[in-house]
Amino acid sequence: MSRLARRHLAHRVATAACLALALVAVFPLVSVLWELVRHGADVVTWEFLTTPPALPLEPGGGIQHAILGTGVVVGLGTLMGAPLGLLIGAYLAESRGKRAATVRTVVDAMAGMPSIVAGLFAYAVVVAAVGFSGWAAASAYAVLMVPTVTRTTEEALRTVPQSYRDASLALGSPRWRTMLLVVLPAAWGGVLTGLLLGVARVAGETAPLVVTMIATPFVSTDPAHSLATLPMLIYDYGKSAYPKLNAQAWGAALVLILMVLALNILVRGMSALRERRLKG
Amino acid sequence: MQKAIRVKALDVHYGRSRALKSVSMDIPERSVVALIGPSGCGKSTFLRCLNRMNDTVPGAKVEGDVEVDGHSVYRNGTDVVELRRQVGMVFQKPNPFPKSIRDNVLFGPRLHRRMDRAECDRVLESSLRRAAIWDEVKDRLDAPAMGLSGGQQQRLCIARALAVEPRILLMDEPCSALDPIATAKIEELIQDLKKELTVVMVTHNMQQAARASDYTGFFYLGELVEFGTTKQVFENPREKRTEDYVTGRFG
Ligand SMILES: Nc1ncnc2c1ncn2[C@@H]1O[C@H](COP(=O)(O)OP(=O)(O)O)[C@@H](O)[C@H]1O
Ligand SMILES: [Mg+2]
Numbered sequence: 001m002s003r004l005a006r007r008h009l010a011h012r013v014a015t016a017a018c019l020a021l022a023l024v025a026v027f028p029l030v031s032v033l034w035e036l037v038r039h040g041a042d043v044v045t046w047e048f049l050t051t052p053p054a055l056p057l058e059p060g061g062g063i064q065h066a067i068l069g070t071g072v073v074v075g076l077g078t079l080m081g082a083p084l085g086l087l088i089g090a091y092l093a094e095s096r097g098k099r100a101a102t103v104r105t106v107v108d109a110m111a112g113m114p115s116i117v118a119g120l121f122a123y124a125v126v127v128a129a130v131g132f133s134g135w136a137a138a139s140a141y142a143v144l145m146v147p148t149v150t151r152t153t154e155e156a157l158r159t160v161p162q163s164y165r166d167a168s169l170a171l172g173s174p175r176w177r178t179m180l181l182v183v184l185p186a187a188w189g190g191v192l193t194g195l196l197l198g199v200a201r202v203a204g205e206t207a208p209l210v211v212t213m214i215a216t217p218f219v220s221t222d223p224a225h226s227l228a229t230l231p232m233l234i235y236d237y238g239k240s241a242y243p244k245l246n247a248q249a250w251g252a253a254l255v256l257i258l259m260v261l262a263l264n265i266l267v268r269g270m271s272a273l274r275e276r277r278l279k280g
Numbered sequence: 281m282q283k284a285i286r287v288k289a290l291d292v293h294y295g296r297s298r299a300l301k302s303v304s305m306d307i308p309e310r311s312v313v314a315l316i317g318p319s320g321c322g323k324s325t326f327l328r329c330l331n332r333m334n335d336t337v338p339g340a341k342v343e344g345d346v347e348v349d350g351h352s353v354y355r356n357g358t359d360v361v362e363l364r365r366q367v368g369m370v371f372q373k374p375n376p377f378p379k380s381i382r383d384n385v386l387f388g389p390r391l392h393r394r395m396d397r398a399e400c401d402r403v404l405e406s407s408l409r410r411a412a413i414w415d416e417v418k419d420r421l422d423a424p425a426m427g428l429s430g431g432q433q434q435r436l437c438i439a440r441a442l443a444v445e446p447r448i449l450l451m452d453e454p455c456s457a458l459d460p461i462a463t464a465k466i467e468e469l470i471q472d473l474k475k476e477l478t479v480v481m482v483t484h485n486m487q488q489a490a491r492a493s494d495y496t497g498f499f500y501l502g503e504l505v506e507f508g509t510t511k512q513v514f515e516n517p518r519e520k521r522t523e524d525y526v527t528g529r530f531g
Contacts, residue, residue, distance in 0.1 A: 169333065171364065
């Protein structure tokens with residue numbers, strides 16, 4: 001066999017191997033999605049999304065209360081956790097030395113924190129102060145979100161070339177304005193992706209909800225009280241004795257996955273658009 | 281003649297290594313100064329001392345003093361922001377922001393004052409004209425700066441620096457990444473700029489130094505070996521080391 005033919009063969013084999021392994025890697029993801037679609041697709045109707053729950057033995061009823069509640073808790077959690085993560089990430093990206101190293105270690109340790117611990121923290125601090133509430137659940141989400149947002153923000157900001165910072169500083173821009181006007185915008189796609197990863201990290205977390213709110217069938221968006229949420233609803237309905245609720249659990253799980261997926265696609269699209277506009 | 285910059289016994293350490301050894305230099309106003317010398321002998325370090333860009337370099341320690349327009353730069357209480365407005369800088373590699381041409385030029389002025397639409401347009405046009413790039417970009421001011429050629433990007437960076445109306449412009453090998461035509465354009469531009477401001481430029485190109493500058497400083501291993509009019513340094517150097525370098529007989 002000639003050397004060229006051998007190289008072609010090696011190329012084909014390597015390509016095939018990569019493809020095979022890639023398929024193995026996505027198989028679990030695809031099969032989870034497939035199961036959800038198989039069991040949940042029939043349940044998810046417009047009515048299912050927009051009506052409050054009915055009694056277990058009555059037909060119909062939906063998960064409007066859980067969608068709204070998840071929206072409120074995730075939204076509030078993001079409003080609390082994301083700015084904190086952004087600030088810490090920016091600090092880590094722009095400073096060296098012992099203090100930054102300490103902060104980084106603490107954040108890394110936080111990243112490994114079991115979600116139930118975040119929930120218990122919120123229980124001890126927020127539930128003790130204001131009772132079982134959306135606020136308490138949102139604080140637990142915020143705590144969980146901070147490490148993800150911090151690390152992805154830091155990494156995104158670090159990819160911004162030093163030459164941009166130099167250019168800005170040399171024009172007489174203070175460091176904080178350089179961060180705000182040059183570094184952050186240049187890394188916006190990455191930072192946004194980090195935020196999203198943070199949201200995706202918490203959106204399906206169930207443990208922190210169990211200790212900070214009490215399951216409720218009522219439609220509400222008031223974080224001062226307990227709210228229904230998708231993860232808690234899936235948990236409750238999934239182990240319920242009523243077949244209708246079991247089926248609705250599949251539907252709710254499909255909705256939850258699709259929400260996270262939609263968020264991902266949205267941000268991907270946005271950052272792709274931005275990059276095209278800037279690179280010309 | 282009025283001095284734009286006075287450097288007095290400047291010493292710079294990076295950690296424990298000494299990058300500049302007691303350098304003193306008086307730079308007259310509205311002149312072009314070329315800094316020459318082999319790589320690693322402290323030219324960039326010297327330049328960065330003039331607008332305190334060494335502040336952000338970890339481990340850098342500066343001793344001695346620099347006066348810009350009679351004001352000490354390294355004394356406590358110097359407003360670095362104001363200093364850098366007076367002393368602009370252009371880097372070796374063109375480094376436009378990933379923004380539009382317009383936003384690049386207006387970045388500096390907008391930092392320092394509020395500007396209405398008309399003023400923005402005025403500053404934009406005059407800066408781009410002074411940097412001799414207006415005609416090439418006037419029809420695509422909102423296009424991304426990254427889409428320009430290397431030579432255009434460098435002139436855009438010069439326009440961006442000029443937009444804050446500095447009295448002094450520092451240029452660190454501004455042409456080393458450019459082709460000969462772009463280089464010629466920038467040299468021409470420097471001659472125009474000299475009418476209004478002082479230019480301090482690092483270059484590895486002897487012809488460029490001889491052509492474009494009024495004064496030349498030769499750095500070697502952290503020392504300023506010789507500083508004088510370009511004519512004197514090139515035609516009648518006082519030091520043997522300078523002569524060897526400018527005639528190319530040097531390692
Ligand atoms: N950020 C830095 N940290 C440590 N050493 C540096 C740094 N910048 C420059 N140096 C050292 O200082 C000396 C002078 O460098 P530089 O001013 O860049 O020289 P030139 O511009 O003449 O090539 C060199 O020996 C270089 O290794
Ligand atoms: Mg240099």
